[in-house]
Every structure is written in structure tokens, then in C-alpha cells.
Amino acid sequence: MALDEVKITQAIVESFTKKLEEALEVDVAIVGAGPSGLTAAYKLGREGFRVAVFERKLSIGGGMWGGGMMFNEIVVQEEGARILREVGVEVRPWKEEYYTADAVECVCALGLAARKAGAKIFNLVSVEDVMVREDRVVGLVINWTAVEMGGLHVDPLAIRARYVVESTGHELSVLHVLQRKMNVKLFTPSGKIEGERSLWAEVAETTTLENTREVYPGMFVAGMAANATFGSFRMGPIFGGMLLSGEKVAQEIAERLRQ
Numbered sequence: 195m196a197l198d199e200v201k202i203t204q205a206i207v208e209s210f211t212k213k214l215e216e217a218l219e220v221d222v223a224i225v226g227a228g229p230s231g232l233t234a235a236y237k238l239g240r241e242g243f244r245v246a247v248f249e250r251k252l253s254i255g256g257g258m259w260g261g262g263m264m265f266n267e268i269v270v271q272e273e274g275a276r277i278l279r280e281v282g283v284e285v286r287p288w289k290e291e292y293y294t295a296d297a298v299e300c301v302c303a304l305g306l307a308a309r310k311a312g313a314k315i316f317n318l319v320s321v322e323d324v325m326v327r328e329d330r331v332v333g334l335v336i337n338w339t340a341v342e343m344g345g346l347h348v349d350p351l352a353i354r355a356r357y358v359v360e361s362t363g364h365e366l367s368v369l370h371v372l373q374r375k376m377n378v379k380l381f382t383p384s385g386k387i388e389g390e391r392s393l394w395a396e397v398a399e400t401t402t403l404e405n406t407r408e409v410y411p412g413m414f415v416a417g418m419a420a421n422a423t424f425g426s427f428r429m430g431p432i433f434g435g436m437l438l439s440g441e442k443v444a445q446e447i448a449e450r451l452r453q
């Protein structure tokens with residue numbers, strides 16, 4: 195077969211366009227492909243919901259690649275290990291009640307699980323805004339990360355979603371935009387973003403799950419973003435809470451979608 199550069203180009207353009215078209219109206223739009231966002235995408239996709247994930251960077255995985263301080267191993271507890279095993283990661287016990295796993299294997303396995311479950315993943319796309327109608331988040335406003343990086347004045351495109359997951363990690367970038375532009379009252383004690391506190395793994399892991407919930411009609415927070423929203427601690431390189439948060443947000447949204 196003679197290779198034709200234009201056919202290669204057509205194949206890419208046509209198949210990408212189809213993928214994007216299918217993501218324009220989804221059940222759940224997830225912002226950020228870190229461990230919590232990817233777990234949520236996998237769990238929701240597996241339930242048959244239409245899911246799109248938008249990730250600003252070239253690579254998915256967020257803060258997981260680097261383990262702790264670039265030692266690319268992560269630590270999880272038994273409950274987190276369950277989710278890693280489910281997606282085929284080799285989890286090794288380390289003394290009592292701790293488990294370790296290879297960070298690269300974890301990212302690859304979670305990404306593959308999300309894709310195999312049908313979630314569409316768009317890397318290099320930044321969510322720059324949300325759409326709000328009648329006091330409810332109804333979608334996302336997206337643009338190429340290159341546009342953002344280049345400081346170019348290019349208008350964005352829009353995605354309609356029945357629910358949005360804010361899983362942008364420490365940055366909490368989308369909720370900050372919602373608060374700044376719409377001046378809405380969030381479901382937090384002060385009605386505003388409470389902000390992240392310093393490192394305290396034990397408390398942070400528990401509160402991550404408690405804080406994984408709806409923060410404004412139509413928008414849920416998950417992962418580190420949940421603690422940054424509700425004023426709890428960071429947990430450092432223990433990742434069980436991130437995985438369990440992704441699972442919890444998927445369960446809560448699935449329940450709503452089935453109503």
C-alpha cells in the first residue's frame with residue numbers, strides 16, 4: 195500500500211471531528227484527567243453514561259506520574275488498592291495496611307480503563323468557563339490549551355452536560371471561574387471557596403470523601419479539588435482518597451441521572 199500524507203491527514207481530521215461531535219452533548223463532562231477524574235470517567239462510562247474528559251495538558255494523569263517528589267511510586271490503603279486491582283494494576287503490600295504501586299502503571303491503567311469504558315478523553319483542551327442557566331451549571335466552555343498559552347484572542351466552543359465534575363486538583367481552576375464571574379453562593383459553609391490547608395494525610399484522606407459532593411447545582415467536586423473547595427487538608431502522595439473520590443462522585447451522579 196502506498197502511503198498518502200493527505201489520506202493520513204483526512205483520517206485524523208475525520209475521526210477527531212466525529213469524536214468531538216459525539217462529546218458536544220454528554221451526561222457528564224469531567225474537567226481534569228488526574229486520578230480522581232479518570233476514576234470517575236471509568237466508573238460512569240462502565241455504567242453506560244456518555245462521558246467526556248477534558249485535560250489541559252498533553253498527558254493525562256495529573257499529579258500521579260511523579261509519585262512523591264518524583265519517586266514514581268504511590269501509596270494506597272486497602273480500599274484504594276481495590277480500585278487499582280480492578281483496573282489491572284499490580285499492587286504490593288508494604289508492612290501493615292499500606293500498599294505501593296508503580297505510578298506510571300497506575301496512570302496508564304486508569305486511562306485505559308476510562309477509554310475502554312467508553313469515556314472520550316480530550317487532552318490539550320482547557321476548560322476556561324462554564325455555562326450557567328437558571329442557577330445551574332449546564333455545560334463547559336472549552337478552548338485549545340495552545341490558545342490559552344499563546345494569549346491568543348480566539349473564541350471558545352461549548353459542551354452541554356447534565357452534570358459537570360470539577361476535578362482540577364489543587365488549582366480548582368473551574369470553580370474559581372464560576373465564583374469570580376457569576377458571584378454565586380456555593381454549598382460551602384461561607385458560600386465561597388474555603389481554600390486548601392497544609393499537609394495532614396490522615397484527616398485529608400477522610401475528608402476528601404466527605405467533601406466529594408455537589409458544590410453548586412449541576413457541578414460536583416472530586417479529588418483534591420473537593421478538599422480545596424471545602425477547606426480541608428492536602429494529603430501528599432497517598433492516592434487512595436483520589437480513587438475513592440472518583441468512585442463516589444460517579445456513584446452520586448449516576449444516582450441522579452437514573453432519577
Ligand code: 48F
Pocket residue numbers: 225226227228229230231248249250251254255256257258319320321322361362363364365367368416417418419428429430431432433436
Ligand atoms: O492534580 P490532579 O492529579 O487532581 P486529582 O485527581 O489528584 C490529585 C493528586 O494528583 C495529588 C494529590 C493526592 O494525593 O494531592 O496532587 O485531584 O489532576 C488535575 C488535572 O486537571 C487538569 C490538570 O492539568 C491536571 O492534569 N486541569 C486543571 N485545570 C484545568 C485542567 C482546566 N481548566 N481545564 C482542563 N484541565
